[in-house]
Amino acid sequence: MTLNNGIDRQSQAVIASQLKNILADSITLYALTQNVHWNVTGPLFQSVHAMTEDHYLELATAIDDIAERIRALDVKVPLDLSGHKSEGHSVLTENSDAKEMVEALVRAHETLARGLRASISTAADASDEVTAGLLTDRLTIHEKTAWMLRALLQ
Numbered sequence: 001m002t003l004n005n006g007i008d009r010q011s012q013a014v015i016a017s018q019l020k021n022i023l024a025d026s027i028t029l030y031a032l033t034q035n036v037h038w039n040v041t042g043p044l045f046q047s048v049h050a051m052t053e054d055h056y057l058e059l060a061t062a063i064d065d066i067a068e069r070i071r072a073l074d075v076k077v078p079l080d081l082s083g084h085k086s087e088g089h090s091v092l093t094e095n096s097d098a099k100e101m102v103e104a105l106v107r108a109h110e111t112l113a114r115g116l117r118a119s120i121s122t123a124a125d126a127s128d129e130v131t132a133g134l135l136t137d138r139l140t141i142h143e144k145t146a147w148m149l150r151a152l153l154q
Helices: 009-039 045-072 098-125 129-152
Strands: none
Touching: 009 045, 009 098, 009 129, 045 098, 045 129, 098 129
């Protein structure tokens, strides 16, 4: 049965493509957040370890919500999201210190925030209030998280 939700097929395809990019970036951020959680050391250990646990648990739910929105637009979630990944994520090494780890997380959250902001406009222009609302909620979380992480470094 063909989807008939009032959003034209071309807009659905564009929105789904943007959601795939956001999904890929969210999965990358999830992996980065877990890596920081496991490997952080030094004076910031307790704060960063606790924060990142909250963040990766929240991201797991967000990833599911984003993937389910893609499916609600009648598009399959790809098994391989490598073609959708952003170039904005930092790569850490085994020798990265806590400050570098937190800075990498800030950059990743801000990268996602920029992508979300553009995608919110696309969804709103297509009268896709559900996607716009989901992405607005995600934007709020990523901007707040980036602010809290930056505050750790001051």
